[in-house]
Amino acid sequence: MILKKGILFICLSFVTIHWTQAQANEQKIEQLLKKMTLEEKVGQMTQITLDVVGKGEDRFSSFEPLSLDKDSLKKALVDYHIGSVLNTANNRALTPEKWYSIISEIQHVATNDTRLKIPIIYGVDEIHGATYTVGATMFPQQIGQAASRNRDLVRKGAEITAYETRASSIPWNFSPVLDLGLDPRFSRMWESFGEDPYLGAQLGVEMINGYEGINNNIGDPKHVASSLKHFLGYHATVSGKDRTPSYISPEALREYHLPAFKAAVEAGAHTIMINSGIINGVPVHANYDLLTKLLKEELNFKGLIVTDWADIENLHRRDRIAPTDKEAIRLAINAGIDMSMVPYDYETFCDGLIELVKEGAVKMERIDDAVRRVLRVKFALNLFDRPTTHFKDYPDFGSKAFEKAAYDMASESITLLKNSNDILPLSKDKKVLVTGPNANSMRTLNGAWTYSWQGEKTPEYASEYNTILEAIQNEIGDGNVMYSPGVSYIMGGKYYEEKYDQMEATLKLAEEVDVVVLCLGENTYTEKPGDMNDLYMSAYQTELALALAKVGKPIILILNEGRPRVISRFELEMEAIVQTYLPGNFGGDALADILFGDVNPSGKLPYTYPRYPNATISYIHKPSEEQKKAEGVYNYEADYNPQFFFGHGLSYTDFEYSNFTLNKSTFRNGEVIEVSVEVKNKGKVAGKEVVHLFSSDLYASKITPDVKRLRRFEKISLAAGERKTVRFELTADDLKYFDATGKAVIEAGEFELIIGELTQTIELVD
Template sequence: MANELLPPYRDATQPVELRVHDLLSRMTLKEKVAQMIQIECSVVSPAALSGLAVGSVLSGGGSAPSERASAREWADMVDNMQQLALASRLGIPILYGTDAVHGHSNLYGATIFPHNIALGATRDGDLARRIGEATALEVRAAGIQWAFAPCVAVLRDPRWGRCYESYSEDTEIVRTMTSIVSGLQGSAPKDHPSGHPFLAGRKNVIACAKHFVGDGGTNKGTNEGNTNCTFEELEAIHMRPYLHCLEQGVSTVMASYSSWNGEPLHSNRYLITDILKGKLGFQGFVVSDWEGLDRLSQPRGSDYRNCILSSINAGIDMVVMVPFRYEKFIEDLIYLVESGNIPMSRIDDAVERILRVKFVAGLFEQPFTDRSLLDVVGCKDHRLLAREAVRKSLVLLKNGNDMRKPFLPLDKNARKILVAGAHADDIGYQCGGWTISWFGCSGRTTIGTTILEGTREAVGNETEIIYEKCPSEASLGDQEYSYAIVAIGEDTYAEFSGDRTQLNIPFDGDNIVSMVASRIPTVVIVISGRPLTIEPELLDRVEALVAAWLPGTEGGGVADVLFGNHNFEGQLPITWFKSVDQLPMNAGDNAYDPLFPLGYGLKMNLDQS
């Protein structure tokens, strides 16, 4: 029975659509426009939350309450902001968002899972779902209700700086891995009283499929570049993963910085409104990328009012990130509505969509952090799940120079082992970008286990391990090693900072491997967000080669497989090229001549180990 003392929008027994329209009817134009804004936490003020009642707040990459802030500090910060939001005239709760793209990666001590390119190597949709569930718990423990994940780009060129955020070059593999949406958001039963397909309870987060659409297909892999293709190609290659996300009820979709045939996605009404909202029936809301509107004019943001006009009329519902000049956005958008350039129906549609997500997610009834979740951050079960993901994602590219004499698995009881390379004992390199900071960085950036530490855990007590970060001929001397484990790979990067025209192994990796392998039987572990150039001489010289991608905090999973506790299961999610001159090159191309093809991956014979 309805509570007659409450306005309908505050009555949880009322249908969602009734609550949405009741609340919308009570809002002024300024309050509606404010709901369409997401601001960065560094500019939050009581005036923005209680006065203007902005709709959302985010922590950008690396933005945190303080250095190495705990989950409790995060929860305190978000709850304090929520308290301010609830003190606004209508008491509409904020949505708080963060880039939890491989675990709650802004939170020190959280479980950091392998990046998407590694998960694509597993082909394991159930694993992705379970990772989504664990990520949601750690994000909610910090008070946050919205994760800007998953990235469902179909990667067509590894020179792209966001290569590791894609699951694969193959559309079907990406579709399989989008099951992470159900893990993040939960699954609403068909007879759920909300009548809507998306749901996010107190142990789930609102998911965000990104970046709509075609961001993985830009010319030469240029970040924020242009994807040239027909609509039929766009639909068949890049749009199909979104269908699976929509089937799972994904609540939000983020527009891409990139363009399609020269038209920026942030102003593409045909794709956002006619296709996504119209043809595909998306009921959630479309959010811009960080300052995505500003990129619609050159110099960036120079004609801001026109940027607002074109993006809002195209179908962007929430503007994220007007992180720093939201007063200007409010002023200009109100002017555009009052002057008739943006119809009031477009504003109402946007705000209805935002409110619908907030109601279905239960934010009006449960706006604050569930403090019972604090202990799940970095817990043993989640770290074991991440370690499982590492094991399943490793791809064995070579195992011995003679098929009758495989090199792996390694002998746990060897007398003396050399572990070498900067990537063998570095959590930051293992995690890559979008970890603690936007671009990531090397070092002990968060809590976890390195490949070196995993190796020490795996071997017998009598085995001596020598670690050389930068081995030299002098340091190797005439020591006798049973074998060497050399971990080489990339520096950390994100987005544009990762765009490359050449994909050689950084940090003198080729020479380090050659020097070690000329003296000691060697297995090379490549830590990278994409395939790198492997020269034929290097491949011939080493006994074994493993693609470990960006495995996250649980480097012990690498040792689990090297030493035969588990077999290799990973298959290449992306073509491994011979030379960058071949790029772009994808399975099915007429001139397909890779070093290792899509789907390649060896196994060990553990029966003989």
């Protein structure tokens, strides 16, 4: 008991110190605000990209090696009082030493040559590791992390990313992505945690806790400020293409898209980035109801709201709701934007906003609110006392321990989707043909946001790691492995441009081996370059799969893709299917260990894998999507029919569920339902299993309920023959829904709880 009291005292003391420091910072902020001119305030609300102050022919690129232009830097920071810089230069990763040199020079000007000596805040997209730093640890992309269902690994990966980002002198990370990955057509699906709001909320909070620390102490030099993105409903476009219109009802917005952001705000995240698109005809960057009334007032978000790339000027130049750039600035700032990611033409933004304030079109109160939020993050990061962090203070950067964490995440994320006749794991004496465009590529293992925006520069930086081919060669020896690509991506082309590459030779080699490991998927892409018109696996890769199938040797299909490309044209010809997602630099090693039995796969799909391009319904859908064949009348071919279901994922062992019990069958609002189930490993090898608890509202009076929803999950490890009891708790609040007006409803009635194939019925009574 003495120990518990001691721990409690330490925790309370830390909270007290943290609160006291926050109060002291607020006083400093108010003192600074009183000293600041309008021009200095507007400067703090402005963010420019690094190339603007780099030596080069123009603002859009810099000479190599990168160096800063002193005149450009002075104009931006001293004359225009710019408060933030983002991104890398020339779309290229820098070493920790170079980052320190560049950011130190920027901070020196900000803290010595300006009147108020306010440091800049530097931000970068570090979405699966310190992605713009040479030698940093690259984890699986978020979609793979969601497949792992491992909260501890997600948090650990974020802790390492924060550490290595700070080792790069960068204190602000534009991550996590909390958009709901509902649409497999969307080019950024892989940046999300998948299609379930609860899963996204749970893992999003773990990532924030890793970036910021459990107590959000971002002044700790091992932590960074996180930035939730992209608020709100970014992925729900009608066309499935990036930055295009969405139509989202109040019910859907709150039921599906808001939960992860709400949980993240409650977890203390310091900043948030805004959706570049349009909801119900209104660009989100100009939406007062979403940015101010919902985010700042209802959710009580006290942090910094930053735009996405050039999205204020897009209100004028793309979305056409503002006849001038100046009017676009007025709309965005009055809607609630605190900082504009300009990123190039900062004069237009600064001059325009200053004029708007002088004209009374933007109130000084709105400017002061925005600047408070900017300064609040800068003080919380301790930038006034320590504007840079030094790479020499981070001895674990790129360490073996960090690499092991990345490997572990990759090995737990990779998902076994099909294993006919238990062909996997393979014997290590098999002769194997490794083929396909993704077989010998570090670029495709990582995806975009890796050393460069589209990931095309990955081969320059990742040659020390193993491709799938190299990992298999290391696993079973070069003598047992043959390689021929069959199909290749066109170097320098867009992600979908392909060519035949030794196709005939590939088919001949297939005749000489015991098994074919066929590595298909996508080249790297994100944002608009990743928009597509056909969800089927490409024609070239489909032809390769069908041609290999005619040879008659068993084929292990390896999927290395950012979204589920439709494979129904050849799926039946594949003996086994393994989904790797975008597993990072250690994905090849993890995959080889799974293929040959050193690791038992445990990943579970974070999305629904569609069977056809016109059947992209997520597992969260209404009963009308499941209208079965009417007796003797119609055959509903387009019934809900995915290739693989959300949560699907096989193992090399078998798990049995039993003793599904509840502490009560009826309950009232405010009471707790205790749920337990026993899980047994019936097989001969150890394995990890994810236990999912779903609920189904049998009838709802306001709207049609979803067929089922994920409410809890837990990943457990079981030795061969071992049993464990998994316990969950639910309340009525977990079973609420939102009506057509967006109002939360907790309604009496019956609910079905589902774990595996077991069900129990409970009743909520008035």
